[in-house]
Amino acid sequence: MRSGSALHVVHEPDHGIDLAAAERAAGDFLRALGVSIESESLRGTPERMARAYAEMFTPRPFDLTTFPNDEGYDELVLARDIPVRSVCEHHLLPFTGVAHVGYLPGERILGLSKLARVVEHFACRPQVQERLTKQVAGWLSDQLGPKGVGVVIEAEHSCMTLRGVQAIGSTTVTSALLGTLREDARSRSEFFALTGVNK
Numbered sequence: 001m002r003s004g005s006a007l008h009v010v011h012e013p014d015h016g017i018d019l020a021a022a023e024r025a026a027g028d029f030l031r032a033l034g035v036s037i038e039s040e041s042l043r044g045t046p047e048r049m050a051r052a053y054a055e056m057f058t059p060r061p062f063d064l065t066t067f068p069n070d071e072g073y074d075e076l077v078l079a080r081d082i083p084v085r086s087v088c089e090h091h092l093l094p095f096t097g098v099a100h101v102g103y104l105p106g107e108r109i110l111g112l113s114k115l116a117r118v119v120e121h122f123a124c125r126p127q128v129q130e131r132l133t134k135q136v137a138g139w140l141s142d143q144l145g146p147k148g149v150g151v152v153i154e155a156e157h158s159c160m161t162l163r164g165v166q167a168i169g170s171t172t173v174t175s176a177l178l179g180t181l182r183e184d185a186r187s188r189s190e191f192f193a194l195t196g197v198n199k
């Protein structure tokens, strides 16, 4: 939803995080797994767990200022290697990696640092990588009205590397392309060449 105003403010939704309840539940969870929390070093662990997850599920609010594209810049704008830290919603274990986010400007452009904030905004919640990739692309498309959007995320999932198949070092690559970057083969291959991802 583009509006006439150049300034959009994105606030985190009110999650109603109840830290005390989360701390009690974390203590119960650890005891149920046979982990004693009686020792001095573990006594504060349920509280630290609750705070850590609350932090990971709370994106920082940010202002998204867009500018009119007065110069008519129509080449790809790409931010590479944006850090991604999220938590897989199936195991509640972290997945980490990088995002490459690009767009072909239409009427409006965006401060470059904001591309990283958009990634963070959608990463700070229980996620699956495929949805995160699509949400970043869809949000940019809605807010900027660009000619095209491309998002690639490469991430290592600790639920794959620390347990289960223990596929250490394996990364998962997801991509979402919209507009010209989806439809035009030359734009698409230019985008993937600049991200360094072989597609």
Ligand SMILES: [Zn+2]
Pocket: 088, 089, 090, 091, 092, 093, 157, 159, 160
């Ligand atoms: Zn998982």
